[in-house]
Every structure is written in C-alpha cells, then in structure tokens.
Amino acid sequence: DTAVSQTPKYLVTQMGNDKSIKCEQNLGHDTMYWYKQDSKKFLKIMFSYNNKELIINETVPNRFSPKSPDKAHLNLHINSLELGDSAVYFCASSQGGYSGNTIYFGEGSWLTVV
Amino acid sequence: QKEVEQNSGPLSVPEGAIASLNCTYSDRGSQSFFWYRQYSGKSPELIMSIYSNGDKEDGRFTAQLNKASQYVSLLIRDSQPSDSATYLCAWGGYSSASKIIFGSGTRLSIRP
Numbered sequence: 001d002t003a004v005s006q007t008p009k010y011l012v013t014q015m016g017n018d019k020s021i022k023c024e025q026n027l028g029h030d031t032m033y034w035y036k037q038d039s040k041k042f043l044k045i046m047f048s049y050n051n052k053e054l055i056i057n058e059t060v061p062n063r064f065s066p067k068s069p070d071k072a073h074l075n076l077h078i079n080s081l082e083l084g085d086s087a088v089y090f091c092a093s094s095q096g097g098y099s100g101n102t103i104y105f106g107e108g109s110w111l112t113v114v
Numbered sequence: 115q116k117e118v119e120q121n122s123g124p125l126s127v128p129e130g131a132i133a134s135l136n137c138t139y140s141d142r143g144s145q146s147f148f149w150y151r152q153y154s155g156k157s158p159e160l161i162m163s164i165y166s167n168g169d170k171e172d173g174r175f176t177a178q179l180n181k182a183s184q185y186v187s188l189l190i191r192d193s194q195p196s197d198s199a200t201y202l203c204a205w206g207g208y209s210s211a212s213k214i215i216f217g218s219g220t221r222l223s224i225r226p
Binding site (some may be wrong): 040103107 | 159160218
C-alpha cells in the first residue's frame with residue numbers, strides 16, 4: 001500500500017515538449033511538496049502546498065506549474081522542456097506545514113530530456 | 115543563502131566499525147534537524163530527527179546536535195553492508211512557511 005505514489009516513474013521526452021507528473025498520497029497529510037534532485041544528488045524544494053494553498057514557491061522557471069486539486073493530490077506540469085530539466089522529481093508529503101515534521105517521499109520520477 | 119554542508123565522500127568504513135557523518139549549517143534559526151538515507155535509485159527515507167542539543171539514540175544510530183557550533187552528526191555503530199547508501203542531512207526552521215533544506219549528501223560504503 002504505497003503512501004506517496006507518483007506517475008510516471010520514467011519519462012523520456014524531447015526538448016520543447018510539455019509533460020506532467022502526477023502525485024497522490026494516502027497518508028491523510030495536508031502538506032505536499034515537489035523536490036528536484038539533480039545528478040549530483042542535491043535535493044532542492046520547488047513547491048509546497050498546504051491544504052491546496054501554495055505556501056512555498058522557490059525560484060523555479062514559470063514553465064513549471066504545480067496544481068493541487070485536493071490535499072491528497074499534487075501534480076506538476078512542465079512546459080517547453082529543456083535539457084537542464086533532466087532530473088529526478090520527488091513528490092512528498094507531511095502532516096502540517098511546520099518544517100519540523102517528517103517528510104515522506106514518493107519513489108521519484110526520472111525525467112530525461114533529449 | 116541558507117545552506118547545509120556535507121562531505122560528499124565517499125566514506126569507506128569496514129564492516130562492524132563506527133561510521134561518522136557530519137554536517138554543518140549556516141542558519142542559527144534552524145530548529146529541526148534530520149538525517150535521511152537514500153539508496154541508489156530510491157527515494158530518501160528518514161533515519162533520525164533531532165531538535166535539542168545533545169545525543170539521540172535509536173538502535174545502531176545516534177544523532178548529535180550542537181547548535182552553538184552549528185553542526186549535526188550521525189554515528190552508525192556496528193556498520194553493516196546494508197548501511198551503504200547516501201546520507202542526506204537536512205534542517206528546517208520554525209514556522210509553517212519554513213522549508214527543509216537538504217545537504218548534497220555523503221556517500222557511505224561499508225566494506226566487508
């Protein structure tokens with residue numbers, strides 16, 4: 001019974017395309033996140049939603065647009081993909097927006113832009 | 115720029131020995147500290163969290179926090195091959211708008 005699930009797990013696409021990654025959590029958490037991990041393993045937060053409200057929006061190109069239809073789902077849409085977007089994208093969730101709470105990660109979506 | 119610094123390694127430790135991982139952070143306002151373990155090709159998973167100065171023990175793992183010196187460490191006793199992974203240090207502030215900042219991780223290899 002996967003707690004945080006995201007799809008697709010692997011995605012290979014060409015430059016300029018638009019793609020989406022979907023995420024769902026069944027932990028009953030009210031905060032969800034998107035993190036990006038580059039080839040050097042650096043894990044950086046992109047967005048955070050608390051009860052469908054955007055609370056953290058890091059310096060991310062506006063080609064990236066998150067959407068949270070409800071507190072159990074957080075999707076990420078990426079327009080006009082570039083080579084530098086190749087990375088692993090992790091969805092995550094926690095109970096509450098307080099940063100002292102444990103973050104639970106999904107399995108990751110490996111995005112390769114060619 | 116709030117940062118977390120870790121030795122990227124790789125750190126090689128013989129099986130059965132103590133592995134010591136260190137992390138320094140730049141923001142004195144940090145309140146919450148975490149160690150995550152990430153196996154190759156997998157997602158990070160929480161190993162330890164620590165909020166107060168001193169030591170916190172959980173099985174073979176001990177987290178140590180020194181807020182005055184702005185460092186946090188993780189000791190792994192009786193290291194096992196299954197401990198071979200990348201260990202990510204992370205810290206967070208103390209508000210609902212705070213975010214958790216991750217270090218770049220230390221790769222640990224336990225040699226038989």
